[in-house]
Amino acid sequence: QVQLVESGGGLVQPGGSLRLFCAASGFNFSRYFMTWIREVPGVTPAPGEDADWVASIVYDGTETYYKDYVKGRFTISRDNAKSMLYLQMNNQQSKDAALYYCTRGYVRGRRTQVTVSS
Secondary structure, three states: OOEEEEEOOEEEOOOOOEEEEEEEEOOOHHHOOEEEEEEOOOOOOOOOOOOEEEEEEOOOOOOEEEOHHHOOOEEEEEEOOOOEEEEEEOOOOHHHOEEEEEEEOOEEOOOEEEEEOO
C-alpha cells in the first residue's frame, strides 16, 4: 500500500525557514518522480489543476523543477536510501502559507500546514 506522510509544517515568521519532510513507503521510492503541491484554503486552483504545483524532482535527484515564485527560495531534494522527500523553504513569504502535500502521480499524503505570520 502506497503511503506518503508529510511533516515539518508549522508557524514561521516572514523571512524564516522551514523544512518539510515526506516519508514514503509501500513502493520502490527510488524509481519515482516526486512532487510537492500545495492548496491554499479558499483559493481556486488554475483550470485543469486541483492544486498548486510547487516543485518536482526526478527519480535519482539529478534534475529538479520549480514554480517561478519559489525559485531561489525553495529546494526540493530526496534521500532514496531512506525513502524520504524534502522541501527546504527559505525566506518565507505570506503567500507561502498553505497546505503542502507530497505526491507520487495522483497519490498524495495527508498534508502538512505551513503558516507564515509575524
